[in-house]
Amino acid sequence: MSSADDSDVDDPADSVGYFLQDMEFHGKSDRTRREYGRVLRRFESFLSGGGPSGSVGIEPGDASHRDCMAFVHDLRRDPDLADSTVATYAAYLHRFYAYMTQVGTFDANPMALVMEELDERIDTDPTRREISVPRMRAFVAEIDHPLERALVVTLLKTGMRVGELCNLDLRDLSLSRDLDGFDVGGRAQLDGRPDSLYVASEPTVGEVYNGEERTASNKRKRGTVVPVDDELERTLLRWLAVRPDPVSPAEPLFVGTASGWGERLTPEQVQRVVRDHATAMGWYESGAGAAENVTPHYFRHFFTTHLRDRTGERGVVKYLRGDVAKDIIDTYTHNWGDNVRETYERHIYSLLDLPPR
Known part of the structure; x- marks a missing residue:
């Protein structure tokens, strides 16, 4: 058996080594690969003991969903693992199976059913700072720079991940207003859906997408159409009015205005913007951790918590986050205008003090 961070693929039966290589x-960091390797090798060791079936020597490609459930249950019994860590480890295993199924090495992903159950039982976010909508509104009001405000408001209004934000191109934005000089809304998925953003699932770090090598990966199970309300529209229009000409032919929505003028923003740059404003608000302290610090991922937590509480609609919120399985996301895609947009516009919180048009 290989060690936790070993990626030896001389043995064709070593599916974990194949995946790590x-x-x-795909450009994943050594640290990320070690983390995945540690969890996947632990899973291999668990299977070698027989799993729930008692058959010694099960390989990952032969594991059933019951084997996977038993592994997650075994993780839960580990006193050193918090619920959020168990959820993270399960997500690693799910991504391993999803990839191996996609490339045709495995026939099916036994973690798919397990993840649906985990999504209901485990809060993947640790206990976090509680911020009310009025306090968040005051936070946004202190951000004057058009780009920085657009980044923060987009994250807060859509719940997307920072990598997904950085991967947005002009073609992913559809507005009902005509924008001279901007080729927006080129996505077929946005036809008949004005005032929307399309968040794709395909962009992957290190791979060329829409003519440009990407610096971040999207992690959605499937592409999602997210409504753009009046506040987000006005914020984006203010940004586009001063947006530098982009370097990339992909026409990134968000580009640099200082160092890296006109270049697509990276997650690290967005994180720095949020960290600077959160620090000024007293919401960020080096070393404090996720429980205290406000980061781009906190905005995803804020979006989920407040919109879910206002709507009582777990399905719509999960659709907007891009976290649901294919059958559920198909349901909301087909009922997008009647269900998703209507629910979103009726319940999305206000972040700006805007005068009427």
């Missing part, structure tokens, strides 16, 4: 080809 492909992660390297």
